[in-house]
Amino acid sequence: MHISEGILSGPVLISGIALAAAGTAIGLKKLDYDRIPRAAILSAAFFVASLIHVPIGPSSVHLILNGIIGLILGWGAFPVILVALTLQAMLFQFGGITTLGVNTMIMALPAVFCYYLFGRLVGKRPHIAMPAAFACGALSVFFGAVMVGLALTFTEENFLKVSYLVVIAHLPVMIIEGIITAFCVAFLRKVQPDMLPGYSKQTSFTPSKETAGD
Amino acid sequence: MGENSVIIQLENIDFSYAGGKPVLDDLCFTLEEGAKLGIIGHNGSGKTTMLHIIMGLLKPSSGTIRAFGKPIETKKDFLDVRRKIGFLFQDADDQLFCPTVLEDIAFGPLNLGKSPTEARKMAMETLERLNLKGFEERVTHKLSGGEKKLVALATVLVMEPKALLLDEPTTGLDEDTNIRIITLLNSLDIGYIIVSHEYDFLARTTRDIYSVQNGQIVYDGDSSALHSHYHRHLMGKFRHRHETLSSQI
Amino acid sequence: MGENSVIIQLENIDFSYAGGKPVLDDLCFTLEEGAKLGIIGHNGSGKTTMLHIIMGLLKPSSGTIRAFGKPIETKKDFLDVRRKIGFLFQDADDQLFCPTVLEDIAFGPLNLGKSPTEARKMAMETLERLNLKGFEERVTHKLSGGEKKLVALATVLVMEPKALLLDEPTTGLDEDTNIRIITLLNSLDIGYIIVSHEYDFLARTTRDIYSVQNGQIVYDGDSSALHSHYHRHLMGKFRHRHETLSSQI
Amino acid sequence: MLQEPFSTGNSQIHRLDPRFKMVLATVYAFVVALSNSFPALIAALIFSFALIGLCRLGFLEVAKRIALVNGFIVFLWVVVPLTYDGQSIYYLGPFGVSREGVLVSARITLKSNAILLAFIALIASSTVATLGSALSRLKIPAKIIYLLLLNYRYIFVMEEEYRRLLRSASIRGFRPASNLHTYKTYAYLIGILFVKASDRAERVYNAMLCRGFAGKFYSLHEFSFSRLDLIWLVVMTIVIIGLEILEWVKIA
Numbered sequence: 001m002h003i004s005e006g007i008l009s010g011p012v013l014i015s016g017i018a019l020a021a022a023g024t025a026i027g028l029k030k031l032d033y034d035r036i037p038r039a040a041i042l043s044a045a046f047f048v049a050s051l052i053h054v055p056i057g058p059s060s061v062h063l064i065l066n067g068i069i070g071l072i073l074g075w076g077a078f079p080v081i082l083v084a085l086t087l088q089a090m091l092f093q094f095g096g097i098t099t100l101g102v103n104t105m106i107m108a109l110p111a112v113f114c115y116y117l118f119g120r121l122v123g124k125r126p127h128i129a130m131p132a133a134f135a136c137g138a139l140s141v142f143f144g145a146v147m148v149g150l151a152l153t154f155t156e157e158n159f160l161k162v163s164y165l166v167v168i169a170h171l172p173v174m175i176i177e178g179i180i181t182a183f184c185v186a187f188l189r190k191v192q193p194d195m196l197p198g199y200s201k202q203t204s205f206t207p208s209k210e211t212a213g214d
Numbered sequence: 215m216g217e218n219s220v221i222i223q224l225e226n227i228d229f230s231y232a233g234g235k236p237v238l239d240d241l242c243f244t245l246e247e248g249a250k251l252g253i254i255g256h257n258g259s260g261k262t263t264m265l266h267i268i269m270g271l272l273k274p275s276s277g278t279i280r281a282f283g284k285p286i287e288t289k290k291d292f293l294d295v296r297r298k299i300g301f302l303f304q305d306a307d308d309q310l311f312c313p314t315v316l317e318d319i320a321f322g323p324l325n326l327g328k329s330p331t332e333a334r335k336m337a338m339e340t341l342e343r344l345n346l347k348g349f350e351e352r353v354t355h356k357l358s359g360g361e362k363k364l365v366a367l368a369t370v371l372v373m374e375p376k377a378l379l380l381d382e383p384t385t386g387l388d389e390d391t392n393i394r395i396i397t398l399l400n401s402l403d404i405g406y407i408i409v410s411h412e413y414d415f416l417a418r419t420t421r422d423i424y425s426v427q428n429g430q431i432v433y434d435g436d437s438s439a440l441h442s443h444y445h446r447h448l449m450g451k452f453r454h455r456h457e458t459l460s461s462q463i
Numbered sequence: 464m465g466e467n468s469v470i471i472q473l474e475n476i477d478f479s480y481a482g483g484k485p486v487l488d489d490l491c492f493t494l495e496e497g498a499k500l501g502i503i504g505h506n507g508s509g510k511t512t513m514l515h516i517i518m519g520l521l522k523p524s525s526g527t528i529r530a531f532g533k534p535i536e537t538k539k540d541f542l543d544v545r546r547k548i549g550f551l552f553q554d555a556d557d558q559l560f561c562p563t564v565l566e567d568i569a570f571g572p573l574n575l576g577k578s579p580t581e582a583r584k585m586a587m588e589t590l591e592r593l594n595l596k597g598f599e600e601r602v603t604h605k606l607s608g609g610e611k612k613l614v615a616l617a618t619v620l621v622m623e624p625k626a627l628l629l630d631e632p633t634t635g636l637d638e639d640t641n642i643r644i645i646t647l648l649n650s651l652d653i654g655y656i657i658v659s660h661e662y663d664f665l666a667r668t669t670r671d672i673y674s675v676q677n678g679q680i681v682y683d684g685d686s687s688a689l690h691s692h693y694h695r696h697l698m699g700k701f702r703h704r705h706e707t708l709s710s711q712i
Numbered sequence: 713m714l715q716e717p718f719s720t721g722n723s724q725i726h727r728l729d730p731r732f733k734m735v736l737a738t739v740y741a742f743v744v745a746l747s748n749s750f751p752a753l754i755a756a757l758i759f760s761f762a763l764i765g766l767c768r769l770g771f772l773e774v775a776k777r778i779a780l781v782n783g784f785i786v787f788l789w790v791v792v793p794l795t796y797d798g799q800s801i802y803y804l805g806p807f808g809v810s811r812e813g814v815l816v817s818a819r820i821t822l823k824s825n826a827i828l829l830a831f832i833a834l835i836a837s838s839t840v841a842t843l844g845s846a847l848s849r850l851k852i853p854a855k856i857i858y859l860l861l862l863n864y865r866y867i868f869v870m871e872e873e874y875r876r877l878l879r880s881a882s883i884r885g886f887r888p889a890s891n892l893h894t895y896k897t898y899a900y901l902i903g904i905l906f907v908k909a910s911d912r913a914e915r916v917y918n919a920m921l922c923r924g925f926a927g928k929f930y931s932l933h934e935f936s937f938s939r940l941d942l943i944w945l946v947v948m949t950i951v952i953i954g955l956e957i958l959e960w961v962k963i964a
Contacts, residue, residue: 004784005831006823010746028855033927036855037560037920038913040862041870045909047863048870049902054895055888065902072906083859087867090840091714093777093831097738098745156816161795162788176895183899184906190313191355192907258637271879293887301883308876311904324893325885355907359506369884386634386660388505520918542926550922556869557915562841562861569932574924579932602841604868618923 001064001144001170002085002103005096009155016102016151020082023108027078035076042072043080047087054176061173067140067181070111071119071133072195077111078104102151110143119197122185129189130182137181138174145170219247220283221377221405222268222299227277229263237263238274239429245377249405252416254434255426261409262304264426265379269301282376297326300375304382306362315341315357315365316350322373340372344398360391367395378406384415468496469532470626470654471517471548476526478512486512487523488678494626498654501665501672503683508675510658511553514628518550531625546575549624553631555611564590564606564614565599571622589621593647609640616644627655633664714867717773718836725767729941730838730846736948737834741827743952752958753822759951760829767833774832781828785821792817840864845933854929866912873908877901 008016031039046069053060070077082104088094095103114136121132149163188195222245229238237260245251255261266272268279270292279286281295303309312318316337323333341347344364349357354365363383370378380399384392392415399406399419410416416423423434471494478487486509494500504510515521517528519541528535530544552558561567568586569579577585590596593613598606606614612632619627629648633641641664648655648668659665665672672683725733744756764774794804796813803809835843844861848854881897888894 004781004824005741005827006745006825007784007788007820008745013742013745024856028853031855033855033929034917036858037862037917038910040859041866041909041913041916042906043859043863044866044870045902045905047867048874049905052874052898052902054898055890057890063898063902068902068906079856079859080863083856083863086860087840087864089831090835090843091716093781093828093836096827096831097741097835098827158796158813158816159792162791165791179892179895180899180902183896184903187313187900187903188906191353191903192910195906195910256638256641257635258639269883271883293885296883297885303876303880305876307908308873309880311877311881311900313900313903317900321881321886321897322884325887355904373884386506386631388507515918518918518922520921542924545922546924550919552915552919552922554915557912558919560862560865560916560920562839562844562865566841566845566932570920570925570930571923573930573932574926574928579930579934582930583932602839604865622923 001066001106001141001148002088002095003099003106003148003151005099007155008099008102008151012151012154013098013102016099016105018101020078020101020104020108023075023078023105023112024082027073027075027080030075031079039073039076039080040083042069043084046080047084050084054180056172056176061176063180064107064141064144064173064177065137065181066107066111066144067114067133067137067177068184070108070113070115070140071122071136071181071185071197073111074115074119074197075112077115078108081108081111106144106147106151109147110140113143114140115197122189122196123193126186126189130186133185134178134182136178136185138178141170141174141177142167145174221245221247221281223278223280224264224268225278225280227264227267227274227279229260229267229272229274236429238267238426241277241430243424243431245405245407247376247405248403249422250399250420251405251407252420252423253407253409253426253431254411254413254416254423255409256411259426260429261426262381264431265301265381265407265409268379269296269299297373298376300370300373300378302367302370302378302380302383304385306359306366309366309369310354310362312354314350315346315352315354315368318354318365319368319372322369326373336372337368340368344368344371345394360387363387363391364394367398375404377404378402380406380408382410383408384410384412470494470496470530472529473513473517474527474529476513476516476523476528478509478516478521478523485678487516487675490526490679492673492680494654494656496625496654497652498671499648499669500654500656501669502656502658502675502680503660503662503665503672504658504675505660509678510675511630513675513680514550514630514656514658517628518545518548546622547625549619549622549627551616551619551627551629551632553634555608555615558615558618559603559606559611562603563599564595564601564603567603567614568618568621571618575622585621586617589617593617593620594643609636609643612636612640613643616647624653626653627651629655629657631659632657633659633661714871716836716839718767718769718832719839719842721768721837723767723837724940724944725763725833726837727938727940728944729935729937730842731849731935732937732941732945733834733838734843734846734850736944737831740830740834740948740952743955744823744826744830747823747955747959748819749959749961750819750822751961752955753819753826755958756826756955757822757829760826760833763833764829767837769832769837774829777832778825778828781824782821785817785824788820789817845931846935848931849933849935858929862916866909866916869912870905870909874901874905877904 046065050063050065053062066077066081069080073080082100085095085100085103089096089100118132118136122129145167148166152159152163185196224241224243227238227241228236230236241264253261263272267274270286282298286292286295310318312321316334319337319340320333323336324330328336338350341349344367346364346368349365354362357365383395396418408416408420422436424431425434473490473492476487476490477485479485490513502510512521516523519535531547535541535544559567561570565583565586568589569582572582572585573579587599590598593616595613595617598614632644645667657665657669671685673680674683747753747756793809793813794807796810796816798810798812800808801811844857844864848857878901881901886897
């Protein structure tokens with residue numbers, strides 16, 4: 001999910017850069033040097049996984065997986081996605097330099113957002129965790145598509161219809177991402193639960209969580 | 215060699231990795247139904263390559279592969295071969311990717327079109343057969359090396375293959391698992407090819423032992439004649455051991 | 464055993480992984496300067512765990528580690544141990560984390576406080592010493608398995624360690640690389656501990672061979688006395704081989 | 713699967729200081745992205761083609777990349793002229809093709825391709841390894857650079873792990889289709905990939921500790937700014953000023 005070079009206006013590009021820089025700065029602050037190798041190697045796995053093409057009807061789509069990366073890395077999703085996009089540009093020339101900020105925002109902001117929305121739920125009982133993971137995967141793609149639409153519409157009001165089409169085109173991807181995220185979370189819950197957020201809090205009283213606040 | 219009893223036949227296979235020297239050079243090889251063969255050779259000699267060619271994981275630069283009498287050429291032919299021939303990878307970690315043992319073993323049957331209930335039943339039966347009862351809900355990733363190997367073998371056997379290909383099945387395993395695998399292999403009524411650099415293990419599980427030399431398969435002899443075999447190689451690749459086969463199983 | 468010549472000494476080490484049964488149980492072990500030791504055992508026997516404890520990568524639940532005569536307790540002590548003892552990991556991909564060979568080899572010296580120019584010079588010298596001249600600009604991920612292992616060895620040797628710990632150094636390597644590693648190890652004037660499940664390899668690179676049994680280190684014997692050793696175990700874990708050590712290198 | 717086909721070569725551009733190339737590519741990309749006049753954009757596209765020509769890259773590889781990236785552009789050409797407000801110059805049934813829509817699409821096409829070609833010439837002509845160490849000399853935070861370099865290094869390892877797992881799945885009869893079993897299988901493959909990555913991260917970190925890593929990264933590389941770089945600095949400055957003049961003249 002990215003926007004190519006040459007489409008967006010100056011103000012949109014600059015805002016993207018500024019916001020992505022802020023998000024990345026927060027993410028980097030949470031990643032001390034000792035955790036860099038871990039983030040980097042998870043990021044490599046994320047990069048490889050996002051090249052997987054999954055069949056859908058007669059066609060296939062490649063996975064985005066920003067939902068799961070958000071769950072695993074939290075704010076770390078910002079630097080990790082920035083780096084993955086930089087590599088994609090260097091290796092495949094997808095995306096590019098001027099759009100790096102906007103594209104990072106498109107994927108990372110929904111990732112962090114969904115991490116806050118669903119992060120605490122995926123460690124709970126399966127009948128809560130699986131739907132939460134589905135919603136996390138699907139919504140992070142949906143929000144990403146909305147961000148693409150916003151970037152286009154802020155560039156040029158006349159791109160509004162294009163933006164609608166972009167969001168609609170992502171609906172099937174949303175469903176697949178939701179399913180894959182749900183199963184992936186189910187997998188991690190069994191195999192390596194400490195990779196998921198909120199797992200250690202599993203034993204605490206679940207209903208009062210929200211009122212407790214941060 | 216009756217035509218109908220041949221499972222796999224490799225004819226004049228050539229293979230080399232991109233930019234490398236030939237690994238297999240005009241290789242010919244036949245696996246008959248029920249035959250238990252060993253292939254010995256050090257790492258890099260092309261043993262694994264040969265198995266991968268049989269499974270269609272690598273494409274030879276020339277030569278013909280026949281399975282069950284038919285030449286295997288298209289992707290669909292190989293899909294068919296893969297349903298009938300089980301392949302045990304050297305590293306069990308490459309073979310297992312489901313969260314639990316049961317799911318891993320049921321994966322193959324599900325792909326063959328079995329219903330979840332059937333697949334589950336087959337998986338449970340295979341576990342029982344391999345003395346792995348009680349493993350079904352264990353997390354695959356957390357098993358010990360030996361346990362993983364046995365589960366990997368179960369994922370292959372559950373598909374009821376007509377023959378097995380085993381790539382270095384015992385490397386680094388503890389003696390208990392080793393003995394379990396040897397006992398199991400000896401009790402199988404299907405044939406197999408085992409590729410290994412351990413003569414001992416081959417002697418305990420196969421009848422005829424071949425080696426890969428200069429890209430070709432050479433018959434080394436009946437495994438019960440191990441001793442005389444070793445002497446031929448004394449100063450070279452293999453070393454000399456006295457073994458009483460009967461004392462080891 | 465003169466006090467001053469002892470490099471590493473483990474005293475009454477206990478260790479178990481979270482929730483598991485003890486891996487090491489009251490283990491005692493000493494590596495003297497220049498000594499070349501082998502530790503044999505199957506995967507999961509605790510060999511690797513022992514090496515990780517020496518390097519401070521795992522913390523024993525009880526027991527004392529001494530290096531160069533001093534007890535090693537704090538993080539700073541272990542930093543010091545890691546500067547003086549080289550550790551070769553089982554998987555070279557874990558050890559080579561830089562994009563190019565030169566950067567990988569210079570990583571250690573740079574951490575020791577050398578200037579980039581010095582680090583580069585040391586790296587080049589080490590490459591030359593290992594007959595790897597011309598590798599400096601090669602991209603790490605494009606090396607073959609054998610090349611990766613040799614470069615990994617270079618990343619360790621460039622730090623001029625006082626002793627080496629090698630974890631399964633030959634797993635999956637081709638025969639050529641194997642022989643290069645054996646020759647190199649035999650030419651080193653520092654001592655080392657090699658952990659392996661391959662008796663042959665240990666016999667060709669070490670003098671004394673130990674095994675890990677029930678969480679303890681047991682002396683198995685002089686590697687040149689392999690023969691007598693094997694007889695003791697005939698019906699059990701190891702098998703009987705005749706070997707002429709001199710004929711093998 | 714992952715190759716860097718443009719990074720091998722010995723053209724003038726390949727020999728430029730990578731730091732310099734990155735700065736140039738960035739400045740040029742922004743200048744083109746923010747231009748709107750057709751003369752400037754056409755000039756930029758011609759210049760970008762000239763850069764590719766100077767790099768002497770394989771035509772087919774370059775064409776493949778251009779085709780891939782222009783997918784979205786084609787989508788724009790289909791949608792924008794029909795949905796854009798403005799004077800209709802042609803009617804497709806009930807839909808009017810707007811003049812402004814065509815112009816916007818044309819501008820985007822020119823910009824996109826000009827920037828892409830320059831990117832291939834200036835950035836993809838170096839390996840990621842080189843670019844990473846060059847970035848470290850451009851005051852980019854060290855954490856980002858090590859994330860990038862370690863990520864790059866382990867992409868190949870993870871890809872290999874993934875390939876082996878997929879191979880094992882296919883050997884057990886797995887054939888991807890549009891069904892839940894397929895999605896579940898991919899989810900498991902991705903799950904185990906993350907678990908393996910996490911395990912490997914611990915081993916890699918240990919390996920770093922064993923080589924004296926104490927929380928600080930050092931760079932080995934030195935780059936030098938040569939006379940060739942100076943010549944190119946002059947050329948690019950002239951080109952960029954030229955593009956700005958073309959852009960400006962139009963507005964005035």
